[in-house]
Amino acid sequence: MAIPTDPILFDLDEAAALESAEAAGLSRGRLVLRRFLRRRLSVAGLAVLVFLFVLAFLGPYLSKWDYRSHDFNAFLEPPSWSHWFGTSQIGEDVYAQTLRGLQKSLIIGLLAALFSTGLAAVVGASAGYYGGWVERVLMWVVDLLLVLPGFLILAILSPTFRGRTWLLFVILLAGFSWMITARVVRGLSISLREREFVQAARFMGVPSWQIILRHLLPNMSSLLIIDATINVGGAILAETGLSYFGFGVQPPDVSLGTLIADGTRSALTFPWLFLFAGGLLITAVLAVSVVGDGLRDAFDPNAASPRGRL
Amino acid sequence: MSEVLAVSELTVSFPSEAGPVRAVRGMSYSVSSGEVLGIVGESGSGKSVSALAVMGLLPRTARVGGSVRFHGRELLGLGDRELSAVRGKGISMVFQDPLSALTPVYTVGDQIAEAVSIHTDVSKNEAARRAVELLELVGIPEPAIRARAFPHEFSGGMRQRVMIAMAMANDPDVIIADEPTTALDVTIQAQILEVLGTAQEATGAAIVMITHDLGVVAGFADRVMVMYAGRPVEAGGVDDLFYRPRMPYTLGLLGSLPRLDATEREPLTPLEGSPPSLVGLPSGCPFVPRCPMRIDVCSDTEPPLAPTADPRHTAACHRRTEIEARELGPADIFPAPLVGAAAVARLPRESRQPVLEVRDLERHYPLMKGVVFRRQVGTVRAVDGVSFDIREGETLGLVGESGCGKTTTIVQILTLARPTAGTVVVLGRDSARLDRGERRALRRNLSVVFQDPLASLDPRLPVGDILSEGLRTHGVPKQRRNRRVGELLRLVGLGPEHASRYPQDFSGGQRQRIAIARALALEPRLVVLDEPVSALDVSIRAGVINLLEELRARLGLAYLFVAHDLSVVRHIADRVAVMYLGRIIESGAVSAVFDTPAHPYTEALLSAIPIPDPRRERARRRVLLEGDLPSPFDIPSGCRFRARCPRYAALPGGLGARCREEEPVRLPQGADHDAACHYPPAPAAI
Incomplete structure (x- = not known):
């Protein structure tokens, strides 16, 4: 007997079918977007984040000072009309430096968090879903990376990478912070794999990678989003530590991390060295976490929607 | 007979975010010693909560009102210490899940002995001796040895026996049994009901039997009370209630039950809709939205439980006198849909193409032991030579107790992979010789509906995406996909506007309708239904069964219907295959197998199914099976059913040797009927 291969798809009721063509419902992407937009706080968080980006990249053009230039007429001046955020010990403009730092930190923080959580999700879910040798190899890598002291490795490798692009730095930063999440994701995937909706998809012939993307990951989105949110702050701070080893952001270039590290020593006596960088870091991390909360609720149909239910 | 427990105007409410949940809204009953009261209701009807309220076992946050009198003494408002003196001694309880009701770290004997010694001042030895006595009473073989075993060493049925032994340990006056057989297989259910009967005889207690299964109460209870939305809606003697129901809900429930004793296939009368939420219940009768007999007054005032012509039979319906006068039955009130048959199903069976052929299918799992050096210590023979076929437009019911290998069989079919041994041929293609493309093409023609719709639908995916997933995988363009989602939702009785929820x-x-719609998305030829209605409430089942029948007729589908509920199988299936320990031991046309079962196991299964008909139920003689299903790790020699077989036990001397040594094969017992038994009953007409 022949197996019918191309879809015939009977029409039950032509008129009804045409009428229903528009009402076929929103896909998950649209639905999640709509649910996200309904949360004012999260939308505000997103707006703050966008504002920070605009500030970091367009802000420097407003001031006549460059982050590398020195004003030898103003050492350790408090904020004034010529130096909006004041100046440092050697006459650098704190405004220009802070925004330059914000540029670096925002990109490093967000990218490292995305890379790290993304890698954890893909590796963990693949290990959990496929099982067998895939799982053994991936988990072996994870365990190996877990026992290796990341900082030490980076310190040893740093001469090799000196002067290369900061993107490499982001990748390395992410490369040493995803393992624990990957293990948690693997555990969740193993239990999700046995759920009937995954089996149903498998029996329908849905390819494995699609099952992972459509069923496994969305069902642990809460964990992943929280993890990514924490990673943003973590990456910004970790970058400070690495810069100390002479790796990452090197003088005269600055990041929020290096500014804060330098500023803390004189936080009470010359607060402007510290306050602006610190304030922007807190604002950025808070904004990210509010956006994360909103996304998490938007993905989770159990979360009550503030206005109506779809 | 004296009244031992009297409950009047009992109310229970729980606080919740959305407002108080009024779980029980005024319930009154009384039981006398030696009497059995059945309380029937769907989940959320308040039946279990009311039992817990009587026992004083509700959480502190619950607000309980009304009165519960035990031997005239008010129990509500008593402290925990005083109640503890009554619990277990005066009133005892048997819970639904016997695994969680027993402490896993103490032996069964110790736990029963504890129940004894809490209320009576006896020595330790005395209590232990009494425990063994009780175990013997509830039919546990070798009670002295088994008393020293831990709960996990007992099967579900055995654990429930232990619970009953514990409940009767102190000669209680009332035993409350909350769904005591729901978690068990039918053959075990029959055993447990028997044991409950013994317990009642031994203690003379009154039994309050809480269940959702009308069949169970029909044979067991003296009086029945039907609960709906936290209130009793009808109460009366068991015969009155079953033969002369006066409340539309009771009528609907009775009409929606598929019956084992049905001679011809009549459509079930479905109860539309679902039970209301107990938060902010509107005034008026809670059954109004589902009631075809509603009139204006029903939405305004809730009818009280008022007597019908017989004062002991009460019903809460404004139109009860009318129902009584016109002697209305379920079919008069609830319009039953007309279901035709598909064109293909009218052809004779031989001229239809087979859609699925399974030959000698085996699935064995190695049983491993050891942590460092893993070694195989045996083989679990989950499926051990199963053969059957399904033709176009036909429904095969695959039945058997849990653990008999039903699920393993269907998973083997659905994965379309090479089995351990045997062949699976779908639409003429052998699953062992498929390339990727063919397997993909075959998957379109084979789909599945699982038991629990909540587990089988991705909670994070809107319904529209769930339905279009298969279409997407098989390359249907987006526009067509969206249209198809609307069609599918309509097909299963929902609307296209549901797609984005x-x-x-x-x-x-x-939800089960959505799962069915998903299974139909790619126009399969064969749908595997794995217990599709057993997770649903009684009143909703009929609707889903009718839908399945309607779809079969409309789309010419073939079903492989896996179930443990034989009455549902009798209703929907054309042919049936009975599985026992990884083998099919009897198969054939539904009428042949159900009317003249040839295998003693089929006989026992059939006789274990309760029929919602009190007179017939009382008159029935049950074939009770001994013990539980043996483990598929250790299959007996010869006939695998031998150890539990009543026919084998009754065989004269020498004949039994054949059952011990030779495994029976399936032999024809009539037209389209075969069974694997060495000593089938003499065929009536061949």
């Missing part, structure tokens, strides 16, 4: 926004019955 999540599965959790639907009731159980609606």
Whole structure:
């Protein structure tokens, strides 16, 4: 007997079918977007984040000072009309430096968090879903990376990478912070794999990678989003530590991390060295976490929607 | 007979975010010693909560009102210490899940002995001796040895026996049994009901039997009370209630039950809709939205439980006198749909193409032991030579107790992979010789509906995406996909506007409809239904069964219907195959197998199914099976059913050797009927 291969798809009721063509419902992407937009706080968080980006990249053009230039007429001046955020010990403009730092930190923080959580999700879910040798190899890598002291490795490798692009730095930063999440994701995937909706998809012939993307990951989105949110702050701070080893952001270039590290020593006596960088870091991390909360609720149909239910 | 327990105007409410949940809204009953009261209701009807309220076992946050009198003494408002003196001694309880009701770290004997010594001042030895006595009474073989075993060494049925032994340990006056057989297989259910009967004889207690299964109460209870939305809606003697129901809900429930004793296939009368939420219940009768007999007054005032012509039979319906006068039955009130048959199903069976052929299918799992050096210590023979076929437009019911290998069989079929041994041929293609493309093409023609719709629908995916997933995988363009989602939702009785909601926004019955719609998305030829209605409430089942029948007729589908509920199988299937320990031991046309079962196991299964008909139920003689299903790790030699077989036990001397040594093969017992038994009953007409 022949197996019918191309879809015939009977029409039950032509008129009804045409009428229903528009009402076929929103896909998950649209639905999640709509649910996200309904949360004012999260939308505000997103707006703050966008504002920070605009500030970091367009802000420097407003001031006549460059982050590398020195004003030898103003050492350790408090904020004034010529130096909006004041100046440092050697006459650098704190405004220009802070925004330059914000540029670096925002990109490093967000990218490292995305890379790290993304890698954890893909590796963990693949290990959990496929099982067998895939799982053994991936988990072996994870365990190996877990026992290796990341900082030490980076310190040893740093001469090799000196002067290369900061993107490499982001990748390395992410490369040493995803393992624990990957293990948690693997555990969740193993239990999700046995759920009937995954089996149903498998029996329908849905390819494995699609099952992972459509069923496994969305069902642990809460964990992943929280993890990514924490990673943003973590990456910004970790970058400070690495810069100390002479790796990452090197003088005269600055990041929020290096500014804060330098500023803390004189936080009470010359607060402007510290306050602006610190304030922007807190604002950025808070904004990210509010956006994360909103996304998490938007993905989770159990979360009550503030206005109506779809 | 004296009244031992009297409950009057009992109310229970729980606080919740959305307002108080009024779980029980005024319930009154009384039981006398030696009497059995059945309380029937769907989940959420307040039946279990009311039992817990009587026992004083509700959480502190619950607000309980009304009165519960035990031997005239008010129990509500008593402290925990005083109640503890009554619990277990005066009133005892048997819970639904016997695994969680027993402490896993103490032996069974110790736990029963504890129940004895708490209330009576006896020595330790005395209590232990009494425990063994009780175990013997509830039919546990070798009680002295088994008393020293731990709960996990007992099967589900055995654990429930232990619970009953514990409940009767102190000669209680009332035993409350909350769904005591729901978690068990039918053959075990029959045993447990028997044991409950013994317990009642031994203690003379009154039994309050809480269940959702009308069949169970029909044979067991003296009086029955039907609960709906936290209130009793009808109460009376068991015969009155079953033969002369006066409340539309009771009528609907009775009409929606598929019956084992039905001679011809009549459509079930479905109860539309689902039970209301108990938060902010509107005034008026809670059954109004589902009631075809509603009139204006029903929405305004809730009818009280008032006597019908017989003062002991009460019903809460404004139109009860009318129902009584016109002697209305379920079919008069609830319009039953007309279901035709597909064109292909009218052809004779031989001229139809087979859609699925399974030959000698085996699935064995190695049983491993050891942590460092893993070694194989045996083989679990989950499926051990199963053969059957399904033709176009036909429904095969695959029945058997849990653990007999039903699920393993269907998973083997659905994975379309090479089995351990044997062949699976779908639409003429051998699953062992498929390339990727063919397997993909075959998957379109084979789909599945699982038991629990909540677990089988991705909670994070809107319904529209769930339905279009298969279409997407098989390359249907987006536009067509969207249209198809609307069609599918309509097909299963939902609307296209439901597409952008999540599965959790639907009731159980609606979710199962969505799961069915997903299975139909790619126009399969064969749908595997794995217990599709057993997770649903009684009143919703009929609707889903009718839908399945309607779809079969409309789309010419073939079903492989896996179930443990034989009455549902009798209703929907054309042919049936009975599985026992990884083998099919009897198969054939439904009428042949159900009317003249040839295998003693089929006989026992059939006789274990309760029939919602009190007179017939009382008159029935049950074939009770000994013990539980043996483990598929250790299959007996010869006939695998031998150890539990009543026919084998009754065989004269020498004949039994054949059952011990030779495994029976399936032999024809009539037209389209075969069974694997060495000593089938003499065929009536061949």
